[in-house]
Amino acid sequence: MIDLTEFGIRETPLIELTRLSPTGVRIFAKCEWHLPTGSVKDRVAAAMVAAAETRGLLRPGDRLIEPSSGNTGIALARIARMRGYRLAVVVPDNVSAERIELLEAFGAEVRFSPGAEGSNGAVTLAERLARDEGHLMLHQYENPANPEVHAATTGPEIVTQLAAMGIDRADVFVACLGTGGTLTGVGAHLKEVWPDLKVIAAEPPAGETIAGLRSLAEGYIPPVFDPAVVDRKLLVRLRPSIETTRLLLDAEGLFVGPSSGAAVYAALRIAGDLPPGSVLVTVLPDAGWKYLSTGIYTGSLDLAEEKAVGSTLW
Amino acid sequence: MSTVKIQLPTVLRQHAGGAKTVEATGDTVGEVFADLARRYPALAAQLAPDGDLGVFVNVFVDDEDIRYLDGLDTPVRDDAEITILPAVAGGAR
Numbered sequence: 001m002i003d004l005t006e007f008g009i010r011e012t013p014l015i016e017l018t019r020l021s022p023t024g025v026r027i028f029a030k031c032e033w034h035l036p037t038g039s040v041k042d043r044v045a046a047a048m049v050a051a052a053e054t055r056g057l058l059r060p061g062d063r064l065i066e067p068s069s070g071n072t073g074i075a076l077a078r079i080a081r082m083r084g085y086r087l088a089v090v091v092p093d094n095v096s097a098e099r100i101e102l103l104e105a106f107g108a109e110v111r112f113s114p115g116a117e118g119s120n121g122a123v124t125l126a127e128r129l130a131r132d133e134g135h136l137m138l139h140q141y142e143n144p145a146n147p148e149v150h151a152a153t154t155g156p157e158i159v160t161q162l163a164a165m166g167i168d169r170a171d172v173f174v175a176c177l178g179t180g181g182t183l184t185g186v187g188a189h190l191k192e193v194w195p196d197l198k199v200i201a202a203e204p205p206a207g208e209t210i211a212g213l214r215s216l217a218e219g220y221i222p223p224v225f226d227p228a229v230v231d232r233k234l235l236v237r238l239r240p241s242i243e244t245t246r247l248l249l250d251a252e253g254l255f256v257g258p259s260s261g262a263a264v265y266a267a268l269r270i271a272g273d274l275p276p277g278s279v280l281v282t283v284l285p286d287a288g289w290k291y292l293s294t295g296i297y298t299g300s301l302d303l304a305e306e307k308a309v310g311s312t313l314w
Numbered sequence: 315m316s317t318v319k320i321q322l323p324t325v326l327r328q329h330a331g332g333a334k335t336v337e338a339t340g341d342t343v344g345e346v347f348a349d350l351a352r353r354y355p356a357l358a359a360q361l362a363p364d365g366d367l368g369v370f371v372n373v374f375v376d377d378e379d380i381r382y383l384d385g386l387d388t389p390v391r392d393d394a395e396i397t398i399l400p401a402v403a404g405g406a407r
Binding site for chain 2: 206217218
């Protein structure tokens with residue numbers, strides 16, 4: 001069992017979305033913004049650093065580099081500072097100002113990749129800098145510690161927390177697909193506990209807007225993502241993500257980021273077809289603070305959507 | 315025979331004369347791709363290089379990924395929307 005308490009990481013609340021759940025179906029959400037830097041990535045960052053230390057790959061003063069549009073970089077920056085490592089984070093140059101400010105506040109050096117190349121561009125640049133400048137790249141897309149920490153902490157927390165509410169099973173787990181760590185780790189653990197559980201992935205339309213992609217052969221499937229764990233994958237577009245993010249604020253009083261909106265949009269779409277008595281669990285990866293400058297919470301939806309296309313929203 | 319609308323990602327539009335969307339007919343995704351192959355052979359070659367769905371291609375029928383349905387045998391209704399996206403690293407990182 002991985003113990004992350006020395007990194008200040010403890011169980012996050014599992015709350016019921018009582019106002020949004022359709023009649024007869026109970027939807028529970030894991031509130032990951034309760035972690036120290038406000039996102040699910042605190043788990044991943046701590047686990048990757050702990051694993052590298054255990055393997056003798058890191059010594060105080062060592063340099064780390066990681067491509068990240070925000071959450072992982074911020075989480076890693078905190079852990080690196082706690083442990084005495086230096087960290088450079090490669091972000092697409094169109095990420096929000098809050099994120100750059102946060103990365104620098106936590107002590108990271110920020111390096112920029114072309115925004116038009118999206119996450120792929122950040123990954124490529126980070127790999128090159130790691131090679132040329134001798135940084136250690138923990139690589140959340142490839143690091144087995146990423147799904148493992150979810151199988152060891154997030155998944156068991158869900159089981160324990162449901163049990164404490166007198167619920168002895170979940171039928172469906174829905175999560176956003178980023179690195180695939182949450183889906184793979186939590187999904188595998190919950191299926192071990194409840195073999196009939198279905199795992200649903202909510203996929204952002206990321207590839208649509210990446211102008212820098214020259215051919216399909218430049219595509220990328222994160223090695224940490226295990227498609228065998230997933231039963232269904234839904235494409236969740238920007239507009240319903242933003243609409244549901246606002247709905248969570250209006251109906252449940254939850255100020256979350258757009259990936260939470262996407263997860264809950266997929267959850268609601270699935271919940272509508274579930275038999276009465278079903279239990280669905282999802283993960284809300286972060287809060288809304290880092291997305292304020294994107295304009296997704298107030299004002300015109302059309303404008304928010306237009307602004308979000310071509311930027312790295314989630 | 316169903317007529318469907320296919321949304322193409324930026325990276326594939328060059329193989330369809332720059333079009334963002336194209337129409338094609340067929341009762342499964344595979345049949346739709348075969349119809350596309352007659353007009354846009356280069357596009358079809360990218361989508362299903364060896365008769366199988368390309369590794370870095372995600373195909374959604376009405377927003378459901380066909381890899382988790384019946385792949386190229388996934389049925390399509392009349393007026394269905396097929397969205398094609400390249401597989402890239404995405405999500406809240």
